[in-house]
Amino acid sequence: MATGIELIISTICNATFCEPIYDNPILDSLISQNTKQYLALSEEFNGKHFKIGTYNNRPLSWTEKDDNGTLIGRGVAFVLVDILQKRFNFTYEVVVPGNNFELGGEQAEDSLIGLVNSSAVDVAAAFLPKIVKYLKLVTFSVDLDEGVWMMMLKRPKESAAGSGLLAPFNNAVWYLILVAVLSYGPCITLLTTLRSKLVPDGEPYISISPSFWFVYGAFIKQGTSLAPDANTTRVLFTTWWIFIILLSAFYTANLTAFLTLSKFTLDIETPQDLYKKNYRWIATEGGAVQFVVNSPNEDLYYLSRMISTGRAEFRSMGSDYDFLPLVQGGAVLVKEQTAIDELMYGDYLQKAREGVAESDRCTYVVAPYSFMTKLRGFAYPKGSKLKKLFDYVLMFVLQAGIIDFLERRDLPSTKICPLDLQSKDRQLRNSDLMMTYMIMVVGLSAAVAIFIGELIIKRYLRVKITKHNKGKRKKAKFSNKPKFYNYDDSRPPPYEAIFGQNSKFKIKDSSKTKIINGREYLVIDAENGDTRLIPVRTPSAFLYNISK
Incomplete structure (x- = not known):
């Protein structure tokens, strides 16, 4: 077999004037020693009979029995075996372990790695992960693919993002908003108190109760009766209003996006979520997940604590479909992505045949992040010559993309039951x-x-205080000196202050009218001695409920 350099030289020579270099005694020295050894090894195993071990791991490898009871290998692994068989002209028989384990059991025959390690088989035609525990027992082929273990769980009815009203912000933002609402009122009281003491201009400080109600009222976009004149207080009020305006804008936009274009999220997305939220999860007994979790040298060793508490368990099932009742009961299944894809696709087709509605066929969903990833390949006994013989062909098959094609050939090109089902109708539910x-x-x-x-305070405590102070009542002292009150003329007086029972304006029958600038006014006397003009026979006169 020609090497890469020999093929390049042969191509150049064929395109020019050279003769092919194969079977040319002059250039025979250019053939590498490795090529001679490979050709000799190929001749050595020509026509040999091999024992090939495998185990049930659909769709990569599994076995079936023919009419004579002979085991026949199926799956991607045995497509590669057939390619090797045609290339090297050998025959084989299929051997399976007793317990369908990758490793484990009481005897070596109970697991596939045990069969290879004891040389009971010549090669393991299965996609076995290259983990430390396996590398100590067998020799692996070239990397055939990268195995990805995913987490499959029952599709929840509601997104893990939470209620519709809380979804626009995460918990940290809500906590900070709560802190701002509770702390800004005392800040207003503190700053206005300091200002009233340091800048004595008659501007009173704002107590804690009005400050709190101002902050709360502005938070829900309500007005306030406070009208500060000091620039410091006005800046404080304006700062809070700007904060509320921006916060409301962000909240409204995000809430609209959540209710219309929300992305469905899961409560379990990473292996850390299994541990933090104490979710029950299961995996195949005797598989790579069990040994990775129990290995102190692996990153997932922290999950071994869940095994001791019973939240994680490893089971051996005759078929992958036997895991579905456990997943339906709330457990998380950890398995290779190819196996999970086939499992979900088969379940989807079964529901379609049964006439289940389209929206109810995707019962299960896969977490967006992987549980772990490991390189995989065939396994040989330690020191086996078949590694050098088979790996050369397997490397070319891998580079041609044949393995990737075979792993996905029975699956649809689109993603099976994606996380977001792209539902066009988004109706509000009670959860929102x-x-x-x-x-x-x-x-x-x-x-x-x-x-x-x-x-309690107004009817009982005040009654007791009043009874207690009845005997200590002092005579009131009256003064003949008139009292003068300062009134704020910058605002119009309320209606009750003019014509109510406690009105400060006294309208008498002797009150006269006066025409000023073409308008008629009623001249009245206030309690403080001032004279007031009230418009008569004008639209504004209706505010005073006067008819003449």
Whole structure:
């Protein structure tokens, strides 16, 4: 067999004037010693009979029995075996372990690695992961592929993002907003108190109760009766309003996006979630997952604690479909991606044949992140000559992309039951509005509690205080000196202050009218001695409920 350099030289010579270098005694020295050894090894195993071990790991490898009871190998692994058989002209028989384990059992015959290690088979035609425990017992071929172990679980009815009202922000943002609401009111009180003491211009400080209600009212976009004149207080108010405006804009936009284009998320996405949230998970007994988790040299060793608590278990099943009832019960299945894809696709087709609605066929879903990844290949006994013979051909098969094609040939080109089913109708559910119900219940409970508190304070405590102070009542002293009150003329007086029972304006029958600038006004006297003009026979007169 010609090497790469020989093929290049042969191509150049054939395109010019040279003769082919094969079977040319002059250039025979160019043939490498390795090529001679390989040709000799190929002649040595020509027509030999091999024992090939395998185990049930659909769709990569499994066995069936023909009419005579002879085991026949199936799957991607035996497509490669057939290629090797045609190349090297050998015959073989299939041998399976007793317990369908990769490694483990009481005897060597119980596992596939045990068969290879004891030289009971010449080669293991299966995609075995290259983990440390296996490397100590057998010799692996070239890397045939990279095995990816995924986590399959029952598709939840609701996204793990939470309620619709809380979804736009994560927990950290909500906590910071709560801290801002609770702390900004005391900050206003503190700064206005310091200003009133350091800058004595008559501007009073804002106590804690009005500050809190201002912050809360602005948070729900309500107005306030506070009208500060100091620039410091106005800047404080403006800062909080700007904060609320931006926060409301972000919340409204994200809430709209969540309700229309929300991405479905799972509660379990990584192996760390299994440990942190204490989810029950299962894997194949005697497989790579069991030995990786139990190995202190592996990154997933922390999951071994879940085995001792019973939250993780390893089971040996006759078929992968036997795992589905456990997954339906809430367990997470950890298995190779190819096996999970075939399992989900078969379940989808079964539901389609049974007439299940399209929206209900995808019962299971795969976590977005892998559990682990390992390189895989065939296994040979230690010191086997077949490694050098077979690996040369397997390397070319791998480079041609044949293995990747064979692993996906029976599966659809699209993703099977993706995480986001791209549902076009997005109707609000009770879960989206659950927070509104909680707010109503909490608000009503708080109102009832405050009502009871006010009832106790105002009806019982004040009655006791009044009875206690009745005997200590002092005579009131009256002064003949008139008292003068300062009124704020910058705002219009309320209606009750003018014509109510406690009105400071006294309208008498002797009150006169006066025309000023073409308008008629009613001239009245206020309690403080001032004279007021009230418009008459104008649209604004209706505000004072006066008819003349």
